[in-house]
Amino acid sequence: MVTLEPCNHHGRTPPCRQALLDAGIARVLIALIDPTSREEGGAARLAAAGVDVEIGLLADSARTVLRPWLHSLDTGRPYVTWLYEVDAEGRALTASETMRTLYRTTTDVVLDEAGHLSEGVSAGHGKDAFAIPAMTVDEPAQLLAALHEGGTRSLLLATSPRTAQRFLEAGLIDATTFHVPHPARPTTNTGEAALVYDAFVIDRVERHGDHLRCDTTVLLPRIGDQT
Template identity: 55%
Template sequence: MTAAHHEISAMHRAIALSALGLGRTSPNPPVGCVILDPTGRVVGEGHHERKGEPHAEVHALAAAGEHARGGTAVVTLEPCNHHGRTPPCHQALLDAGIARTVIALIDPTSRDEGGAARLRAAGVEVEVGVLADTARLVLGPWLDSLTTGRPHVTWLYRTNPDGNPVTPTASQVRALAAGMDVVVHADGSVVEARPNSHGAFSLPTPQPSRQPAELLAALYDGGTRTVLIATGPSIAARFIHNGLIDRTVAHLDPVGPSHRPSTRTQPLVPTGFVVDTVTREGHGVRVEAHRPTRQNHLPQ
């Protein structure tokens, strides 16, 4: 049996909710969950907000109460099977009487037997891989950081009318920083993207190191999973040359319909990057690109 239409709709909602956790949950993943009652009606929603706080399933089950009995849990990441800072979610689902669980992505950090296997063993119907690629839009950086052992790094810049990358504006930085753990600013400072957004678990931000790889390793050890480099090309180049930029977001300053650049020294996106989206935004254009890697796709 595959996912029904109303389960797909619930997964879309769960994925959107999970993104509310971006820039807050690290080192935990941003996860969303929707609970459907036995008739398919939405009776509870939740997302993981911060390390040490309840997981998405627990929030959603609390909202659903008794309506969850015999119902379906739709969750963006495999329910956990271990006692960490919070009790195992697969047990919470069993205790609530959930009969079916629809999962987008398997948790590669599942200790021993994963939550999906535990649920199946207890007689719960489990569907895995539902809207996996869509869920990866939110969980991708967290999953990538597990594979690389360093935070996922985005370089944000503006291109001037000549087409060369320069430091982004404060409002461009603010908009993207909302979903990031840490920002490296043009003055070299390394700060939590939104102060105190990680709650009681505060992210240590090490002093900027001359070595980008060392800086990223120290950030990863402290729990950072996403970094925004909000600088012109000189700082960013040190990361690019070491293969440490995963994604770029460029804001193009508008130019007239006929334009002759005086100097063009830099490409629009780093060499080898693949452009994903080109959108008109505000007065300018936003271009997003990513560095293709062999490790982009973990097993689902």
């Protein structure tokens, strides 16, 4: 069972479909066809070689796992997650270094409160190392476009709420992860001091010690959307 169709080309590594054939695999379950497949695609080559290929199993779950990568293909920019903390009064605060370290490995690049970019994880299979552009957070759209061009597919935004607001206003934040003390006083507003902004849809809440972790999806008009 694989989330994405085995590749059919030789890049930084040999084709994945050839590795499966060499291993004598008789049946392959593929959740999603690779939208970047070259030539006829790995699934077709496997089937032509006599492998039993099934496509579409757990496709929705695979889309969730691959959401940042698929999103970057569709939009031409990284999938942006705003990381922040909330105080006892419900005000959004800049994520601490401890929190940034905790989530660093879930993303390609981290943008911190000082405007510094750092690599989240090492470049993976089929991906070149990204190039850090000489831009500031005052140009969020250009910054994201340049990072995408350099190979970045996901960005963890760990800036101040004021800086994150620039991304929000431009429709350039896709999700958030924040920590709030437990118990907390939930508040909802559109200002800088907010626990949950009006455009956020809460996907998951989990308790971790003396705080809650909340994950949300941001429903904002995207640049280029038709109205």
